[in-house]
Amino acid sequence: MGTYLALVLLWEKNRQSSPFQVTRRMIMQMSRAKSTKTYHKYLKELEELGYIKYLPSYHPTDGSKIWLIE
Numbered sequence: 001m002g003t004y005l006a007l008v009l010l011w012e013k014n015r016q017s018s019p020f021q022v023t024r025r026m027i028m029q030m031s032r033a034k035s036t037k038t039y040h041k042y043l044k045e046l047e048e049l050g051y052i053k054y055l056p057s058y059h060p061t062d063g064s065k066i067w068l069i070e
Helices: 002-013 024-031 036-048
Strands: 020-022 052-055 064-068
Touching (some): 002 020, 002 024, 002 036, 002 064, 020 024, 024 036, 036 052
Antiparallel strands (some): 020 064, 052 064
16 A cells, blocks of 8 residues: 555656656655565556556666556
8 A cells, every 4th residue: 555655646746647757765765665575566466456557677777667547
């Protein structure tokens, strides 16, 4: 739940436009996720349930892209 709320807050900060870029560190801090395993688990669940589309970035300085599905 905290992960999705963090994504919604960032989406609103981005003027409600998708996709928007996020970093793992940013989402983990906002959602208070304790491990990267938990972070990836929640993003995978949100994507499987149809709440988001997630395009991970494997580059250390580029953020991953997130689309919120309405």
